[in-house]
Amino acid sequence: MNDFPYLPHTQKDIEEMFSFLGIKDIDELYRDIPALFKGELNIPSGLSELEVKERLTDLSQMNKNMEEYGIFRGAGIYNHYIPSVIYPLASNRNFLTAYTPYQAEVSQGTLQILYEYQTQICNLTGMEVSNSSMYDGASALAEAILMAKRINGKNHVLMSKTVHPEYQEVSKTYVEVQGMNIEQIGYLSETGQLDLDELTSKITQETSCVVVSYPNFFGVIEDLKAIREKVPSDVIFIVVTYPISLGLLETPGKFGVDIVVGEGQSLGNTPSFGGPGLGIFASKKKYIRKMPGRIIGETVDQDGKRGFCMILQTREQHIRREKATSNICSNHAFNALLASLYMNVMGKQGIREVSLQNYHKAHYLAKKLVETEKFKPVFDGPFFNEFVLESKIDPDLLNEKLLEQHYFGPLILKNFYEEMGNKVLFCATELTKKRDIDFLCSFLEGLS
Template sequence: MYPYIPNTQEDEKRMLEAIGANSIDDLFSDIPENIRLKRELNLNSSMSETEVSKDMIKLSQENKSINELTCFLGAGAYDHYIPSIVGHIISKSEFYTSYTPYQPEVSQGTLQYVFEYQTLMCNLTGMDVSNASLYDGGTAIAEAAFMASNITRRDQIVISKTVNPQAREVLKTYGHLQGLEIVEIKDEDGVTNLDELRNNVTDKTAAVIVQSPNFFGIIEDLKSIEEIAHSQKKTLFVTSVDPISLGILRAPGSLGADVVVGEGQSLGIPLSFGGPYLGFIAVNKRHMRKLPGRIVGQTLDKDDKRSYVLTLQAREQHIRREKATSNICSNQGINTLAAAVYLTTLGKKGLREVALQATQKAHYAFKEITKSGKYKPLFDKPFFKEFVVTSDVPVDDINKKLIDERILGGYSLERFYPQYKNAILYAVTEKRTKGEIDKLSSVLEGIK
């Protein structure tokens, strides 16, 4: 049986002759000798296709999925119910084989679902314009920062430490290469420290970025933060949100947000061991020409039939690279479609029901876990579907015990917040039952 990569020595010889090289080493002649690896790669010997298949199956069986475990882990990715129609619609060949809609006459399906998605996101966030999505929530925050810097001609970004720490890492990485100064504001009792925020927002600040519900699940005082942000002329107020929370919370657009961003994974997209996910960004009309990516519009064709076109496309494929609003603004097309199908299927009442159930069940879980006093609340603030508790038991020990009971436990805050020792962030979605929550509480109570 042939190796999995079936190039023979004869094949290699013919390819080298075709390009005028004597050996494979000639292909790397531009690499200085002193930095070359002087040994073989530490790889197993070649394997056949059946051997590779067996090996990969064996490796995959070492993973535990949410089909096997009851999930109470969140921190930015959530186990929400996904209606079966979502998978059915996005599996239709006219959608999953679609490509960038440069030619509207042959891309009406793609253009329509992007238009519908943009409309739904505007309705959800209370903003005027949404683009065709971004890579993920972290990238969306970085894009919002770039846009704010571009609009204000300022280089300072003020961001709360209650924003998802992984998103802040993405901002720092991209911001470093863009010459942005990132100022982080500490939290106080789980929310943004308003006094410190007020002292750091100056006439050099391009944007103030907060998240609500924040990384701890707590609802921030967006109105007070908006007033601080807009106390400086031109400074933009950027709000990162969980889109599910907008089923019961006021839209950020109604609270003075200039830009709304977030991660759309909870809108009909499975956990998938980490992605791909969906970043969203929406703005008010006065900033739409600085919005990265594409905007799809609705029009009439020559026969007066409804049709769709790319209306605004300030990205490097369409204009000079140096004039582009961004060079990292590719959208997640199939996930955009999934989000549109999910929101359309649920509607206003359905989304509100999801948000209410998640909130009520999270508060029930919080009450059950903390009622004996073994696990104590870390914060005393209103929360959405996530909450933090502490105990004398290390988080890793707790999560190992939970795995033994087929429960995927919470997130250790100590990873990014060393001041919060033995603090666990639990997430409770509408999928969790009373029995599952009671079992979590019972198992936690028995851990010593």
């Protein structure tokens, strides 16, 4: 008998597998996994139900309620107003499902709302097709890079240094086992925009795709038209976007972008500890069969009535594994439902109004902060609702003191970019109040 009685394999079966894999021991299969903890775990003794409830209540009260705080931070997750009608509608049993829909018999309400979500994302991004969402913005970008390889078979990726640093890390993790390599493109110290000369010099015959953010991680708006002119037609142009900004900015699709991805949290989803969110994924129609995830289509039933169905499910659960475009096992369908309802409720004009408020409040905040003489501008490129300033106050001290006053201060950029020193990233949204901006500026007078 073997050492694993719960497995239906004989010792001979196991030895044959070991021989085929070129290993001698089962532990060799787990050599890339850190060694299991050996010794006694530091676990406290058990508690009664009452004691557990009291303990959990105490822990929950350590959390900060964002509604009680002023917020000057974004960097990928944003504090936006969610209309009160969104969650009651999302709880409607015609739309809500407890599980990601896989089968053809899934409720028509769920399929309809995902179909509408896809249509809305296409309208928002200016792209031709959208899938019914992905995990989050970071994994959506990584999947877009893999999709680019499926399209042109190349392995060289050029990624702007101003793409969200965490998105870059996720992308590296995805592509390293695919034989792909990611090379960074720098930014101009004056504008904060992509260095077009460096981009041009690094494009080779092996370049699969070019990745930029719009706006970028510094909040600066990239010139997609100029970048598109530098990217050859056989190189896939991928843009990571912030959907709320598209209420004001020209859509990426207007500039000939091949794939658009992004984090959809700002569309009716709460920040909630940084997740869950949803990944936006849209592309040109000619690449639809290379796209990961699923696509919902409109049809008619045998009685001629309007209906919806999943028309593309290129996953390993539905086709041969080697032909699958993704191994995604969920698509955060409920988060996509929230996003679809948000876009329906807000409408084109509503999203534009939110976008305008973000823009104007951020520019007012930047102006007032510079006037305190505690900060100075870093980039002169156009920005949306985030911007970089160099602080004369120690950034850690600044955030510590602001937190004591129930304010979340700016993101400290040296945590992501070593060269940034005392530079910080501020953000304003439609929920940023003038009184909070005025308080911040007056509070700074006592700091040095």
